[in-house]
Amino acid sequence: MRKTAYKKELTIRTTQKRKGAANIKKDVIKIQSWLVLFSIWNPNSGTAIKIDGDFGPATERAIRNFQKIKKLPEDGIVDKTVFDALSFNLKEAFEKPLQSTNVRDLIVEVAQNHLDNHPFELTINTQSNSGPWVRSYMDGKDGAIWFWCMGFVQMILDQAVSVLGKKFETLMPLTYSCDTVGTIGLQKGLLTRYQKIRKDPSIVKKGDFFLIQKSTFDWTHTGIVTAVDQGVIETIEGNTNFQGSRNGIAVMKRTRNLMKSKIDVFSIEPLV
Structure with a gap:
């Protein structure tokens, strides 16, 4: 795989605890991020806390609450075992063995597996588009300016085709820009415009990816x-929300009408 930034999100450098002499602020922020992410899908967990890098009594209590749910020793300390449990969903999304051929x-399959593991962005230090999932898709980058829908698509392509020894760069370079990918698609004859798709929707196939057109280029x-x-079309999209925003908060499954939206489609046929 070309995109391996996710591996950094699966580790901390050393055990972290309240008033720990070896505490590292970046690792505490990771821990707090995973606690908040867990709370989003488990609202009764008592793990929703402020992400500030300070391992204080609130973080300790949130860890104890998490440990209780996971049937781990309730000591409020984050060692490798606890952190592995906190970050389990990300590891599952990226490393679960695939069955398709x-x-x-x-x-x-890869897109569905990510969706099933609840990728969600956080706001950290007032910056949206932040957190371990975003950094995993965006090669370590996060923050308000880093819209991550294309990073998500390229991550899915990379993970899927790597299983067969192929490279997603056959289609396009590493980029986070929909405009760059759309332009390359036109140059290579792989991007079909929405006007043609409306006349013949059978052009679109599962595994292709769509680009929503604002204007011609x-x-x-x-x-x-x-x-x-x-x-x-049914889709799995990153950086979206229930309204289909281009700068939403999560990976979601959506349904889109090819006859009403300006949806161009990029074919992945050269990789097939």
Whole structure:
């Protein structure tokens, strides 16, 4: 795999605890981030805390609450075992063995596996588009300026095709820009415009990815196509929300109408 920044999110340098002499602020922020992420999908867990890098009594209590849920010793200390439990979903998303044997099915399987593990962005130090999931998709970068929908798509492609010894760079360079990818798609004859798709939706296939067109050479959002049926696509998208925003908060599964939205589609056929 080309995109391996996620591995840094699965480790801390040393055991962290309240008033610990070996505490490292960046590691405490990681721990607090995972506690908050756990609380999003487990709102009764008591693990929602402030992300400030200070391992104080609130962080200790949140760790104890997490340990109780996970049936771990309730000592409020984060060693490798506890941190592995905190970051389990990310490891599962990136390293779970895949079952599919062809590129299109692999892309959909990988995207679904990420979705099942609840990727979600955080706001840290007033910066949205932050946290371990965003950094994993964006090669270590996060913060308000780093819209991460294309980073998500390229991560899914990279993870899927690497299983077969292929490289996603066959289609495009590493980039976070929908405009760059759209332009390359036109140059290579791989991007089909929405006008043609509306006449023949069968052009679109699962495993392809879409680009929402704002104007002729300006695209604002992207995601993976997981199914196509009667002019409707089902998708898995990063950096979106329930309204389909280009700067949302999570990975979500959506349904989009090819007949009403300006949806161009990039074919992954050269990788098949």
